[in-house]
Amino acid sequence: MRYLIRLKYNGEHFHGWQIQPNAITVQEVLEQKLSMVLTKEVKVVGCGRTDTGVHASDYYAHFDLLDCKYSSQKLLFKINCVLPDTIVISELRIVHQNFHARFTATSREYKYYITKLKNPFNKNTWWIKYDLDIHKMKQAGKLLLGKKDFSSFAKLNTDVANHICEVTHFDIKEEGNNVIITISANRFLRNMVRAIVGTLVSVGLGKKSVKEFTAVIDKKDRSAAGLSAPAHGLFLCAVKYPEAEMSAIKKIKEEESGSE
Numbered sequence: 001m002r003y004l005i006r007l008k009y010n011g012e013h014f015h016g017w018q019i020q021p022n023a024i025t026v027q028e029v030l031e032q033k034l035s036m037v038l039t040k041e042v043k044v045v046g047c048g049r050t051d052t053g054v055h056a057s058d059y060y061a062h063f064d065l066l067d068c069k070y071s072s073q074k075l076l077f078k079i080n081c082v083l084p085d086t087i088v089i090s091e092l093r094i095v096h097q098n099f100h101a102r103f104t105a106t107s108r109e110y111k112y113y114i115t116k117l118k119n120p121f122n123k124n125t126w127w128i129k130y131d132l133d134i135h136k137m138k139q140a141g142k143l144l145l146g147k148k149d150f151s152s153f154a155k156l157n158t159d160v161a162n163h164i165c166e167v168t169h170f171d172i173k174e175e176g177n178n179v180i181i182t183i184s185a186n187r188f189l190r191n192m193v194r195a196i197v198g199t200l201v202s203v204g205l206g207k208k209s210v211k212e213f214t215a216v217i218d219k220k221d222r223s224a225a226g227l228s229a230p231a232h233g234l235f236l237c238a239v240k241y242p243e244a245e246m247s248a249i250k251k252i253k254e255e256e257s258g259s260e
Helices: 026-038 072-082 134-142 192-204 210-219 243-259
Strands: 002-009 044-046 055-064 087-095 107-115 146-149 164-175 178-185 234-240
Touching: 026 044, 026 055, 026 072, 026 087, 072 087, 107 192, 134 164, 134 178, 134 192, 134 210, 178 192, 192 210, 192 234
Parallel strands: 055 234
Antiparallel strands: 002 055, 002 087, 044 055, 107 178, 107 234, 146 164, 164 178
């Protein structure tokens, strides 16, 4: 049986999602706790990577089991009891075997939070003490829309075959003292959102013009872009799957609920 888990995590003390040597990651902790509760080795596949310190307010993953002595709701309860406070599973249910948390996903959405007011109790925003020209940042951000080569915003020396992504949505809005940048795409490169935000802030501070932002995209050179924004302001906030896929998941969920 294949299980879908929907979770959220505070990435402050994790070295990202994916397991790596000599570092604590979300995937590692999740696999350890699942294996402990189920008394068998469990491998978890996530919907994508997040960098060190980046958060997820809506994240999907899946794992396989030949059999399970617990109902989905009982397993959900047991797993949450042993997970650290920084990880919470909101849903756990059986899905069809062809579902894949990463490859079935059609788009992902990130939000980046900037604050204009220093606040010692909010560590999940990037405090910028100078005024930002939001209008120019919006103008520059709209240039990201469409299918483009995002090499200028990609981490160097990775094993990615190409840097072509299709950005489907971009928005900046102000809420009180906060500035929220939202960006959706069919895929994201490592460090892409943070590099984009850092470069947009350069535009907002008057260090780059909108025309120069266009040139950054066209150059396909990471050194042309600005510094990466700090990780702590970034959240993976939505992952979308095909409607037919979600309908099938819903049907299986309903059938399972009726049997428990």
